[in-house]
Amino acid sequence: MGMFTMRKPRGFHHSYIYVDERKEKLDKMKENAKRELGMLTEKKEFNPEDIRGKFIEGTTHLKRRKESGKRPLHFIVILFFIMLLAYLWYAISNGII
Secondary structure, three states: OOOOOOOOOOOOOOOOOOOOHHHHHHHHHHHHHHHHHOOOOOOOOOOHHHOOOHHHHHOHHHHHHHHHOOOOHHHHHHHHHHHHHHHHHHHHHHOOO
16 A cells, blocks of 8 residues: 555755865865964853844834834724724624614
């Protein structure tokens, strides 16, 4: 009964065309040697807090919105229409209208 057996999908292997592995190893060795000699500072670990809010700082309109602290107007309009539709649905279902 070969109808319900699941085959493992074929693996994906991407070989890079323009990569020089020897050069990358040499650069890494040079960087490690400089770090050991004290010519470079220690490599800083990735911290998501470092990049949080960088996009807002780079755009003027988002920066103004964040500084004002107001909610956007379209949020209030959408909320109003949802409440209006809920009331109309209630009124129609109870025979008020």
